[in-house]
Amino acid sequence: xxxxxxxxxxxVFDLDDTLIxxxxxxxxxxxxxxxxxxIFKHFSKIKAQEYFWNLSxxxxxxxxxxxxxxxxxxxEFNMNYExxxxxxxxxxxxxxxxxNGVAKFLDELKTKNIKLGIVTNGGMHQxxxxxxxxxxxxxxxxxxxxIFGYEKPHKKIFIETLRQLNLSPKxxxxxVFIGDNPYTDIIGAQSVGFKTIWISxxxxxxxxxxxxxxxxxxxxxxxx
Numbered sequence: 271x272x273x274x275x276x277x278x279x280x281x282v283f284d285l286d287d288t289l290i291x292x293x294x295x296x297x298x299x300x301x302x303x304x305x306x307x308x309i310f311k312h313f314s315k316i317k318a319q320e321y322f323w324n325l326s327x328x329x330x331x332x333x334x335x336x337x338x339x340x341x342x343x344x345x346e347f348n349m350n351y352e353x354x355x356x357x358x359x360x361x362x363x364x365x366x367x368x369x370n371g372v373a374k375f376l377d378e379l380k381t382k383n384i385k386l387g388i389v390t391n392g393g394m395h396q397x398x399x400x401x402x403x404x405x406x407x408x409x410x411x412x413x414x415x416x417i418f419g420y421e422k423p424h425k426k427i428f429i430e431t432l433r434q435l436n437l438s439p440k441x442x443x444x445x446v447f448i449g450d451n452p453y454t455d456i457i458g459a460q461s462v463g464f465k466t467i468w469i470s471x472x473x474x475x476x477x478x479x480x481x482x483x484x485x486x487x488x489x490x491x492x493x494x
Contacts, residue, residue, distance in 0.1 A: 273467060273484055274493045275446065276382050280435035282459075284422075284449030285390035287329045288469055288489065289372050290403050295365035296326060302361055309344045328451050329471070330391070333358060359395035368403040369489060376408040378494045385435045389447075391415045391422050391454060410434070422451075423458030432462065439463075446483075448492070456482045467492075 275281050286292035297319065304310045304318040313321060325336040337354050340347050349357065379386055386409045390396045393416035400406040411434045415421040418430060428447075432438075435445060442463035449455025450469040457479065459466045466482035468475060469489065475481055486492070 271484065271486055271491055272493050273486065273491060275379060275384065276494055278384060278446045278465070279441060279444040280385045280387070280432075280437055280446070281379060282387040282389055282431055282435075282445065282447045282464070284447075284451065284455045285388055285392075285396060285399065286366075287450040287471065288448060288455075289376075289388070289405060290366050290368050290399060292329065292362070292366060293471070294367065295362050296322075296331070298365045299358070299361050307347070309346055328453055330451055330454065331358070359392075359398075363395050363398040363402055366399050366403060368405060372489060373404055373408060375489065375492070375494070376405065380408065382494060385437075386410050387431060387434060388412045389422065389427060389431050393417060422454040423461065425458070425461045428458050428462040428464065448489070452476050452479055452482075 283289055300318055300322040303322065304313060304315065310318060325331065325339060333355050334351060337349070337351060376386065388409050390412070392414055394414070396414045397406070397412065400412065413427060413430060413434070415427060418427055420426045432442065432445065437445060443465060446465040446467060447455060447459035448467040448469065449459070450471060452468060452475060456466045456468050460480060467484045467486060468482040470485055470487055472487070475485060
């Protein structure tokens with residue numbers, strides 16, 4: 271499927287696993303955990319991947335829940351929340367790379383005078399990811415949930431998105447939101463009436479959810 275974004279007044283992207291390759295970075299993070307913490311060395315590489323991916327459902331990573339699970343399984347893991355938060359995001363910000371062609375695609379989108387935003391769950395480290403991947407100047411605005419005060423899929427973060435697009439509530443159908451997480455990106459965007467594009471990454475869409483308007487494998491199916 272090929273979807274032309276030029277028909278919209280506003281185009282909004284999720285960040286991780288939409289514009290940047292969080293999956294590959296997370297696999298490298300798992301290797302760091304395995305190789306640098308004695309308590310994980312009894313795992314094979316494959317078992318370590320399985321364990322840590324179970325902590326990251328739907329391509330998201332809740333630091334608090336992940337840390338609670340690790341500590342319940344391994345009492346000797348002695349990082350507190352602040353330490354683990356910084357360790358995780360410092361590594362992920364360093365390891366993450368943009369998908370091939372993303373920077374050029376965003377530049378092309380900007381030439382069409384379409385308002386372009388990024389809405390992401392996370393804090394200041396999300397801005398660091400944008401800088402480290404060369405994407406920091408390729409958008410009109412970024413909303414990071416920990417700074418804004420509400421996470422996707424909360425309706426307020428999508429209402430703020432509409433405001434930053436300088437569009438009225440009557441123009442919601444002229445906005446498209448593109449993301450990989452059904453439970454945060456798609457449900458949240460649907461709640462305010464945005465059109466939605468789900469990036470499947472080879473997965474099946476949850477049958478218990480209202481489907482998105484479009485499903486694609488990756489951003490390369492988008493056109494300007």
